[in-house]
Amino acid sequence: MQPVMPIGKLARAAGLAPSAIRYYEKAGLLPRPVRQSGQRRYGAQTAARLRIIRLARAAGFTIAETRTFLSGFSPATTPAARWRTLAGRKLAELEAQAQRIARMRQLLESSFHCGCLRIEDCERAIAACEVKDPRRSVSARK
Amino acid sequence: MQPVMPIGKLARAAGLAPSAIRYYEKAGLLPRPVRQSGQRRYGAQTAARLRIIRLARAAGFTIAETRTFLSGFSPATTPAARWRTLAGRKLAELEAQAQRIARMRQLLESSFHCGCLRIEDCERAIAACEVKDPRRSVSARK
DNA sequence: ATACGAGTTAAAGTGCGCTTTAAGTCAAGC
DNA sequence: GCTTGACTTAAAGCGCACTTTAACTCGTAT
Numbered sequence: 001m002q003p004v005m006p007i008g009k010l011a012r013a014a015g016l017a018p019s020a021i022r023y024y025e026k027a028g029l030l031p032r033p034v035r036q037s038g039q040r041r042y043g044a045q046t047a048a049r050l051r052i053i054r055l056a057r058a059a060g061f062t063i064a065e066t067r068t069f070l071s072g073f074s075p076a077t078t079p080a081a082r083w084r085t086l087a088g089r090k091l092a093e094l095e096a097q098a099q100r101i102a103r104m105r106q107l108l109e110s111s112f113h114c115g116c117l118r119i120e121d122c123e124r125a126i127a128a129c130e131v132k133d134p135r136r137s138v139s140a141r142k
Numbered sequence: 143m144q145p146v147m148p149i150g151k152l153a154r155a156a157g158l159a160p161s162a163i164r165y166y167e168k169a170g171l172l173p174r175p176v177r178q179s180g181q182r183r184y185g186a187q188t189a190a191r192l193r194i195i196r197l198a199r200a201a202g203f204t205i206a207e208t209r210t211f212l213s214g215f216s217p218a219t220t221p222a223a224r225w226r227t228l229a230g231r232k233l234a235e236l237e238a239q240a241q242r243i244a245r246m247r248q249l250l251e252s253s254f255h256c257g258c259l260r261i262e263d264c265e266r267a268i269a270a271c272e273v274k275d276p277r278r279s280v281s282a283r284k
Numbered sequence: 285a286t287a288c289g290a291g292t293t294a295a296a297g298t299g300c301g302c303t304t305t306a307a308g309t310c311a312a313g314c
Numbered sequence: 315g316c317t318t319g320a321c322t323t324a325a326a327g328c329g330c331a332c333t334t335t336a337a338c339t340c341g342t343a344t
Contacts, residue, residue, distance in 0.1 A: 008320065018321085019303055027301090037310065039321050048265030059249035063301065070261060079264050083254035091250055094243050101236050101243070107201035108233055112225035119212060122221050123190035150290065160291085161333055169331090179340065181291050205331065 004041045014050040021050070028067050029053055060090050146183045156192040163192070170209050171195055202232050 011018045024030045030049065033040045049070075056066040065086055073082050116122040153160045166172045172191065175182045191212075198208040207228055215224050258264040 006321075017303075020301085022322095023302055037321095039310080045262065045265060049261075052261065052265060055249065055253060057301095058246070059253065060246040075260075079258050079261050080254050080256060087250040087253075091247065094247055094250075098240065098243055101240055104200070104202040105233065105236055107197065108229040108236075111197060111201065111229075112222050114222060116221050118217075119191075119194065119221050120187065123187060123194060148291075159333075162331085164292095165332055179291095181340080199331095 004036070004043070005047075007040050007042070010042045010047060010050070013047055014054070016050065016054075024050075024053065024063075027063050029063065029070060059087070060094060061086065065090070146178070146185070147189075149182050149184070152184045152189060152192070155189055156196070158192065158196075166192075166195065166205075169205050171205065171212060201229070202236065203228065207232070 005013070007018045007021055011021055014021070021030070025032065030046065030053075033042050033046065035041060052070075053066055056069055061069065069079075069082050069086055073085075112122065114122055147155070149160045149163055153163055156163070163172070167174065172188065175184050175188065177183060194212075195208055198211055203211065211221075211224050211228055215227075254264065256264055
C-alpha cells in the first residue's frame with residue numbers, strides 16, 4: 001500500500017479525479033509512472049507532488065506556469081527562488097484583476113440611477129457615463 | 143448618414159468588430175435591423191443600445207445577463223429596478239472573486255519560504271501548508 | 285467588363301482545464 | 315465461464331464570447 005497505489009487510490013487521496021491525474025501526466029506535470037500490466041502505480045512521492053501542484057493551482061498558477069515551476073528552471077534554482085519569480089508576475093496579474101473588479105463594482109453601484117421608465121429613454125442619458133475600455137469582462141467561474 | 147449606417151460604420155463608432163455586432167444580434171441583444179439589398183442598416187438608437195451593452199459588459203454581466211437586463215423583465219420594470227436586481231447578484235459574485243484573489247495573494251506570499259534545494263525536498267515540508275479547497279483557480283484573461 | 289471593398293451566411297475555431305465517451309484490457313470473485 | 319469493477323486509450327465535449335473561414339452577393343469605380 002506504500003509504493004504501489006493505483007490511480008483511483010491516489011486520486012481519492014489527493015481529492016482529484018483520475019482523469020485530472022492523467023491530464024497532468026500528459027501536460028508534463030507528472031512523470032510517467034511505473035506500470036503493472038498496463039496500469040499506473042504510484043508511490044508516496046507522487047502524492048506529495050500532487051499536493052504541490054494543488055498549492056500552485058490554488059495560488060492562481062496555470063498548468064503551464066505550474067510546469068515551469070516544477071521543471072522550467074535550471075536544476076540549481078531553488079524552489080524558493082522559482083516561486084519568487086513566478087509569484088511576482090502572478091501578483092501583478094492579481095492586482096490587475098482586483099482593479100478590474102473594483103471598476104466593475106463602481107459601475108454596478110453608480111449606473112442607472114436615472115428615473116427613466118424605458119431603456120430606450122436611458123439610451124440618451126447613458127452617453128455621459130461612457131466606458132473607456134470596451135474589451136474584457138469576467139465573472140463565470142465553474 | 144444618420145439613420146442608415148452600415149455595420150462597419152456602426153462597429154467603428156462603437157469600438158467593436160462587425161462580427162461582435164452580428165453575434166449580439168443572434169444572441170438576442172439587438173433586434174434584427176432594417177436591410178437594404180440584404181445588408182443591415184442601423185440608426186442612432188442602435189449605437190445607443192450598444193453603449194448600454196458595453197456598459198453592462200464592463201460591469202461584469204455575461205451576455206445572458208445583459209439580455210435579461212434588456213428584455214428579461216416585465217416592460218413595467220424600470221431600468222433602474224432591473225439594474226438593482228442584477229447588480230445585487232453580480233456584486234456578490236465579485237465579492238467572492240475578490241476573496242479568492244485575496245486567498246491567492248496570501249498563498250503566493252506565504253509559500254515556499256523553505257530553504258530546500260530541490261522540489262522533492264519540499265514535498266515533505268509542504269504537507270503543513272495544506273490547501274483546503276482543491277478545486278478552482280483563475281487567472282488567464284484573453 | 286471587371287476588379288475592389290464591404291457586406292452576407294453557416295460552421296468551425298480559440299483558450300483553459302479538465303471531463304466525458306467509446307471501446308477495449310485485466311485480475312479477482314462466484 | 316462469466317460478471318464485476320477498475321483500469322487503459324484517443325478523441326470529443328463543455329462553457330463563454332467572440333473571431334475566423336469559406337464561399338457567395340452587392341454596388342461602385344476604373
